[in-house]
Amino acid sequence: MAKQKNYWLLKTEPECYSIDDLAAEPNKTTFWDGVRNYQARNYLRDQMKKGDEVFFYHSNADPPAIVGVATVVKEGYPDFTAFDPNEKHYDAKSKQSEPTWMMVDIKFKRKFKRPLGLTELRELKELKDMELLRQGSRLSVQPVRPKEFETILKLALA
DNA sequence: GCCAACGTTGGC
DNA sequence: GCCAACGTTGGC
Numbered sequence: 001m002a003k004q005k006n007y008w009l010l011k012t013e014p015e016c017y018s019i020d021d022l023a024a025e026p027n028k029t030t031f032w033d034g035v036r037n038y039q040a041r042n043y044l045r046d047q048m049k050k051g052d053e054v055f056f057y058h059s060n061a062d063p064p065a066i067v068g069v070a071t072v073v074k075e076g077y078p079d080f081t082a083f084d085p086n087e088k089h090y091d092a093k094s095k096q097s098e099p100t101w102m103m104v105d106i107k108f109k110r111k112f113k114r115p116l117g118l119t120e121l122r123e124l125k126e127l128k129d130m131e132l133l134r135q136g137s138r139l140s141v142q143p144v145r146p147k148e149f150e151t152i153l154k155l156a157l158a
Numbered sequence: 159g160c161c162a163a164c165g166t167t168g169g170c
Numbered sequence: 171g172c173c174a175a176c177g178t179t180g181g182c
Binding site for chain 3: 011013059060064118136137138140
């Protein structure tokens, strides 16, 4: 049986790392560091697989929006930024021998012609169960259903 | 800048 | 193991 592809959404503040940073050159990759939430960590560690596609989401932006797509190119491995006291997301409790936090590598795939803002996404009834649109949703790594991924891609290309 | 919704921490 | 206090996220 063919490997099933999963879909995800990664949040970032564009001030910190934006789609344009990732789109700076073709096939650019980056490590997705700084996730310090256990549920999000579990997704990164256990479920995100090479070849999975991820939506790139700008939070704390105007407008907050899905802005593009990336591909997972390296599966979960220790987030080494947690070991460095000079890093913003340093965590003294995460040990090299027993890392608490994980990250993946992603590769730029495409930037949408226009950002798909939250307001616009909320208008689609196909997306009414989407994690991103749930009230109080704060997860920075979230699963996206194939149907939702398809709906959003279609909207982006329309 | 406000604040609701969460997650985490720590006293008990 | 409960839960109040506190810190953070992130839309508005």
